[in-house]
Amino acid sequence: NAGVMQNPRHLVRRRGQEARLRCSPMKGHSHVYWYRQLPEEGLKFMVYLQKENIIDESGMPKERFSAEFPKEGPSILRIQQVVRGDSAAYFCASSPTLEGGTEAFFGQGTRLTVV
Amino acid sequence: KNQVEQSPQSLIILEGKNCTLQCNYTVSPFSNLRWYKQDTGRGPVSLTIMTFSENTKSNGRYTATLDADTKQSSLHITASQLSDSASYICVVRRGGATNKLIFGTGTLLAVQP
Numbered sequence: 001n002a003g004v005m006q007n008p009r010h011l012v013r014r015r016g017q018e019a020r021l022r023c024s025p026m027k028g029h030s031h032v033y034w035y036r037q038l039p040e041e042g043l044k045f046m047v048y049l050q051k052e053n054i055i056d057e058s059g060m061p062k063e064r065f066s067a068e069f070p071k072e073g074p075s076i077l078r079i080q081q082v083v084r085g086d087s088a089a090y091f092c093a094s095s096p097t098l099e100g101g102t103e104a105f106f107g108q109g110t111r112l113t114v115v
Numbered sequence: 116k117n118q119v120e121q122s123p124q125s126l127i128i129l130e131g132k133n134c135t136l137q138c139n140y141t142v143s144p145f146s147n148l149r150w151y152k153q154d155t156g157r158g159p160v161s162l163t164i165m166t167f168s169e170n171t172k173s174n175g176r177y178t179a180t181l182d183a184d185t186k187q188s189s190l191h192i193t194a195s196q197l198s199d200s201a202s203y204i205c206v207v208r209r210g211g212a213t214n215k216l217i218f219g220t221g222t223l224l225a226v227q228p
Contacts, residue, residue, distance in 0.1 A: 004158075033216065035218070041220060042204065042218045042219055042220035042221050043159070043204070043218040044218070045215055045216065045217065045218070048215065056215060058215075091158055091159070093158075093216075103161055103164065104161075104216060105161075106151075106158035106159045106160070107158050108157055108158045109156075109157075109158050
């Protein structure tokens with residue numbers, strides 16, 4: 001059973017371009033979470049999705065950022081018109097259920113650099 | 116405000132020594148508390164998960180404690196190894212439907228030979 005897969009591992013974009021980050025959860029997991037880690041800072045919650053639904057997007061910036069988790073395929077975090085401040089590591093985690101003690105497994109992250 | 120604070124921010128110890136990392140939280144309602152280890156450039160990996168009723172939980176050389184009354188947790192590392200060098204992150208899951216994990220900023224541990 002492969003772990004949480006994120007791609008690409010590294011992504012370089014020029015200011016104003018779009019960035020698409022992909023996350024394939026572990027097999028059987030229907031809950032996906034996205035976190036952002038700025039340099040020298042901790043992970044900050046962005047969005048929590050279940051298949052075809054956004055459950056909690058309270059950590060998402062109001063503009064330029066969107067996320068989806070379609071019925072088929074990976075979860076996508078999309079950043080439009082990237083700016084230098086978007087440079088960070090973006091981590092995805094997945095879990096199978098809502099139960100409190102359920103483990104959340106993290107991917108290796110995508111490191112976005114905006115030049 | 117739901118927060119998780121960790122101390123110290125960084126720590127240097129010699130190989131073979133023990134250390135204890137601290138975590139204080141104000142998250143409410145509380146569901147569980149987790150300690151993660153994050154190696155540089157990697158995703159976090161879970162060490163322990165503790166629920167409200169658990170006071171102590173061990174995982175090899177790692178022992179976590181939880182005092183739900185004072186909202187404090189600690190992670191004790193015994194007989195440290197060079198491979199223990201990493202960031203240790205305290206994470207509290209908030210109760211309710213949002214299933215949100217709230218992260219501390221971590222303690223950066225460096226184990227030196």
